[in-house]
Amino acid sequence: MVAVMGLISIILFTLLIKSKSEEQACRLIGQTGYLEFSKDGDIIIGGIFSLNASRVTENNGYHAYPTSFCTRLNPRELLFARAVIFTVEEINKNPTLLNGVTLGYRLYNGCGSQSLVRAALEAVTEGESCRKRVQALIGHSSSGISKAINLIVGELDIPQISHLSTCACLSDKRIYPTFFRTVPSDQFQITALVQLMKHFGWQWVGIIKSAEVYASDGVAEFIKQGKAEGICVEYVIFYGRSNTKIEHKVIEQLKASTSSVVLLFMSLSYTRELFKKVDGNKLPRKQWIGSEAWISQVDLASLGSKNILHGAMGFALPQSIIPGLLEFILSLKLSDEPESVMIKAFWEGFFDCSFTPSNTTNLCTGDEDLRTITSAYTNTELRSVRNVYTAVYSIAHAINAILQCENGLNPTTGKHCVSKTDVQPKQVLEQLKLVDFTVLNGYKVSFDENGESVAQYDLLNWQYKDDDSVNVITIGHYDSSLPEGQRFRFTQNTTIVWALQSLEPPKSVCRDACPVGSRKAVNKQAPLCCFDCFECPEGGISNETDSTECFVCTIEYWPNEKKDKCIPKPTEFLSFTEIMGTVLTVFCCFGVFLSILIFIIFLVHKETPIVRANNSELSFLLLLSLKLCFLCSLTFIGRPSDWSCMLRHTAFGITFVLCISCVLGKTIVVLMAFRATLPSSNAMKWFGPTQQRLSVLAFTLIQVVICILWLTINPPYPVKNMETYMNKIILECALGSAIGFWAVLGYIGVLAMLCFILAFLARKLPDSFNEAKFITFSMVIFCAVWIAFIPAYVSSPGKFTVAVEIFAILASTFGLLICIFVPKCYIIIFKPEQNSKKHIKSKMQSKGI
Template identity: 55%
Template sequence: MMFAVDEINRDPDILPGVTLGYKIYNYCGSTDILRAAMTLVSGVEQSETKASCPKSQTVQAIIGHSGSTPTMSIARIVGRFNIPVISHFATCACLSNRKEYPSFFRTIPSDYYQSRALAQLVRQFGWTWVGALSNKNDYGVNGITTFIKAAHEEGVCIEYSEAFESNSPYQEILRIVNVIRSSTSKVIMAFMSHREIKILVEELCRQNITGLQWIGSDAWITDDSLADIQGHNLLIGSIGFTVRNAQIPGLGPFLQEVNPSQFPNSVFLKDFWEHVFDCSLTQSEIRRRCNGSEHLKDVQTLFTDLSDLRFSNNIYKAVYAVAHAILNLHLCKQNKSSTANAKCELNQIKPFQVLNSLRSVNFTTHGGDNVFFDNNGDSPARYELINLQSINKEKINVATIGNYDASLPRGQRFSMNNVQIVWREGSDTVPVSVCSESCPPGTRKSVQKGKPVCCFDCVPCPPGEISNRTDSIDCLKCLVAQWSNTRGDACIPKEVEFLSYDETMGILLAMFSVVGVFFSVVTMLIFYIYRSTPIVRANNSELSFLLLFSLTLCFLCSLTFIGQPTKWSCMLRHTAFGITFVLCISCVLGKTIVVLMAFKATLPGGNVMKWFGPLQQRLCVLAITLIQVLICVLWLTESPPLPYINFNHYKEKIILECNLGSAIGFWAVLGYIGLLAVLCFVLAFLARKLPDNFNEAKFITFSMLIFCAVWITFIPAYVSSPGKFIVAVEIFAILVSSFGLLFCIFLPKCYVILLKPEMNSKKHVMAKTSQDIHY
């Protein structure tokens, strides 16, 4: 501060002809500080100045205090007198309240920005589970409160929050240490001064509590006095924000020329001088007397060390801000009066004028810092992110690992330097501090009951939903044509299901269909070869060949049900099935009627066969089949079966099936087949005990019994079967009923033809199985 005043007084371009004066109060304790502030306001004492004009009644501005709580008291009181108060180190965000502190300014950023920057810093390194400590004054309480609020916005959870003072009882310190010991978080945000952090670290060292990553506020993170405490190695690796370092040209030579003779009333300088040079400025029996040849340029001390001028630069900027505010008032004009009179007029400016002028100052220091104040009296929030890397010879060594500028857009505020970071206690690995491990893709976070949001369980996404990023809160549903993969982190196309020739079921059904065709063709060949034998002729060979042909079509139509459904296959499979089966049943029905008519013809006076001869049999088969053809034509005309993509039956796959179109048409086709089958069964049942050898009625009865049983069973199985199994059930019913007709009706005849040729005679065929019937 002295250097800045001296430099301004020697600079002819700032306040020409005017000498700034000052009075320094270095009292400790709030009472003494307030007394000093009131003394400056009242103007009782003279300032240190060589000006020839009398000084003004009150000071134009007050620089200080460094602490937030004392500054609040000072600013609240002197603000009533419109005297500007400029602090270089009071960072409490509460001081930005213009209603309570209308004359307060500061050249250090508000803790509002530091606290939010610290919260973003914690999130930057992935720490979501941290402890929070502060001192119990306004600086600590307001700072940590803002940090906790900002941390919650960043998704960071606070495991505990404690506050204490340097003069707190030992039991209180011990309680906080026990809280730290029992906690699971490994990162501690310490928003306090160097006094509190020293007490805390020494107690942690005594109790051998290690492995903590410290996040520090600017009040202690660069304080060299930390090197003096026991267990200072626990703080190595600490990171935090502090104001930018700076260079002040000319300050080094100025400090080296400091001598106790310049400030005979300074107790601090006297003690400092005697300590550095190990001599006494007064008569002493312990130390030698200082001879006056001692000079600071001959020694290296912290006093003359200019490597860290972060906060000294804030004082430098504060003094220059006042000087520029006075200059901007333009109360003295060189062309209006003489220099001497101008000097005296400048000494008569009022504090409120300086206060108003401070609001609009905007200048750049010799070190390149741009100085201005916003509407709340705050300076721009620009920080350096520093890392405490080592402690050597009672001095801490820090490295600047990044920068933070609150004036930039949110995503651009952080910028990291390419500097190796030292972590907790010298470790080279980034510590982990989370309540729960991150949830991998495929899972979502489920908050544990009664715990903060950072404590959660990882719940797998349900089928059909995915999460494709880490720590997902919700699972996303896949599109209707997609399904989640086994990991649950991506949607993939659903499996398309239909009965195909590539799968075992399709191959087996197709094989049985071909076998049925083969047996039908072989039977047809046997009947054709032995067409002139009595057993073939006696069983209505024409209807037999037509029945074998229709059975062949029945076996073949089952193949239309296998494969991917298309428009033509859907229409063909159901109509072909309906028509061929009606043709088959009509032939069986014709054969049954022929058996009955033949028996009636053997009775006296019977002449019924002329009413059901070959022509009538053909017409009967044709008429019965045409009715089914008509039903199918109406079905195809009104609402035909078409391919349909079914998303509803299975959630995880798509079913390609044939939509029946008109359900009435489908059940009409089945109902007509069922009606014919029941009629055929009844007629065959009535003729089952006719006495002729090779009477077909009993075989037809058994085949129709199988046929009806299969299709009665088919209905509930068809309704309840899922997906491709509906098609498989329908094919199975077609094959079983077809095999039933083929084997029951034709297998006994083939057996006789091939293996019992002696039975294939007219005598044996015409023979009675019981005694002759007498007419």
């Protein structure tokens, strides 16, 4: 807070100085002398670079003002400063750009945030009457410093172009109105990182971030965008230089984590320090994803343990070779900057020598060759150098547009022409918004409304070789100028190396995707990615992984085994091909065969007493009706149709009434025959053959009438039963009129009970007329079967309902056939001596009849 207030005071004080008479020279109160490199020109541009990495302050025990001095030379920043000088000289030699106007420069050095801000103040206030101040400012590399600088230069309408400040916060034009950058905002880098993780399905990641604006804002944006794409963060480790236990914290957190992917979002200096402190041999293997700040720095491989970054991946600025820059950098001599103390300090650092005689170090001659050393200064392939180059060219193109003049007017602005001595920072600011040019073999440079340049990245992959050296291979590209969906692409025919020594991308999810046939449910006790999976309920499907809901199949469809699609429900009915249908058919055929066989036996022996005893005509009619009963059961088997549904119930009802009518007639004959043996009895005259036929016909016609009414009013019809079973359709016959159905059964039941009562009354007749006993027994079976049939019929599901009905028909029919005819067939075949008039008379005489 104190630093902010001090900064505001400086700004207000500077503005106060500016508001005074222009005849009064501008002067900066406080420490000055941050200018390091300069060259006069018609128009001056400035630059702020941290040639020293840090500042040390001594308080002098309150006996004097605290003193401070810069430490730790930063060769990369020297490269940036020299790149500005190279570009300015190249532009001044270009006859097509700024013709007749020369650019000059003032490059300032600062170490520590306070010195850098004061260097910026010096840049914008230096010069007599403030008229020769810089028209634009290049820098800084740090987002935090760039924010502070723009708070100063923004009030003066001086444009600032940063080559390395990537914080998305700097895009806010309300706070930083004059800020531009030739490096993409972290907003684009974060978008690219999120798309990368989405492409490989990495939904569960850990983050290690540094204590700086770059990392804090970048990680916050990553978490925000990642959440929108279904990416969750397992942990965030905050790395601060003052944390002495950081090694243990990082190792323990990585060992305890379940995520396979770790995003290391740090600036280069923090990353170097981290890998120096952390023992890579103790780290579990993880897929490291790096931020743009460090992913292209191959020298990091020498800091950690062997292969710790094997397979690391991340986005970096595109690499471009600037023609002539390397020769310019390597040609630096002390004579080029004879008054620069900083160049001498760098020279001593490069060659490990000293310009002051010493017993411990070699004496510098000043003729050493920079080609013999390896340093960040000589690394002109550094990807961010291009940003410095394009920043200077952007200012040059903006000034060139201001100085255009045709017929007294500027063709771009339509205003009066401006001379090189009248160029103002605000004019440069407005023209920077309009620049659109290409450099370095077609690289397009322009700025959007937020001062952002076109975002382009290379996707890099670290691949270690057998000798422990590392190749950083470009495996893909990201270009924000392309349409959505085409911005991220992989390079064809490139091999990707993964950190976990596998041929496939590592898997990093908190929970595997819910398979088809299940739904995803949020677990409120865990992150969004740690969801629960529940199998779809009965009748529901999901045909996509991670589906949030299950869909219910329509009534005629049912889920397949995987529950990923609805298929037509299988239809079920009692068919001839299935085992149960086949068995019942066999019994039906056997019953028909047995009926025919008995019929033949009776026909052959129709003149014998046992066949003639109880009206052979009724016996033959009964055998015929029993045969029809067996056959009618076959109408219940097979796919229901309109005709089969009407036929099965009516045929069953009529044939059974015919059968019971014949039995009833035989029972009455037995009773009448017994009455006929009594003196003066005239019973048989009233129930002779004609009356028997008429009774059978009458009883049967009643059932026929009931069936006709049933079929006329509301007949049975085929239906699809979808209620008994959820997963299949039962094809069955609806009764139509339930009254008609139960009337048919009830009439059969009334006749059966009447027959049973009459047979029961005749059960004790003499043995010569013992057919009544068999009729009684058959009626007991018949009634028992059909009484048991009713609850079984009601409770049996699906095709078993039909099977129960067929079983009842067969059981009752077999009962009648066996009880009434088998004993007689036994006597006819095996006891022929009992099938004679003599035998019958002898029995009657022995009984006293």
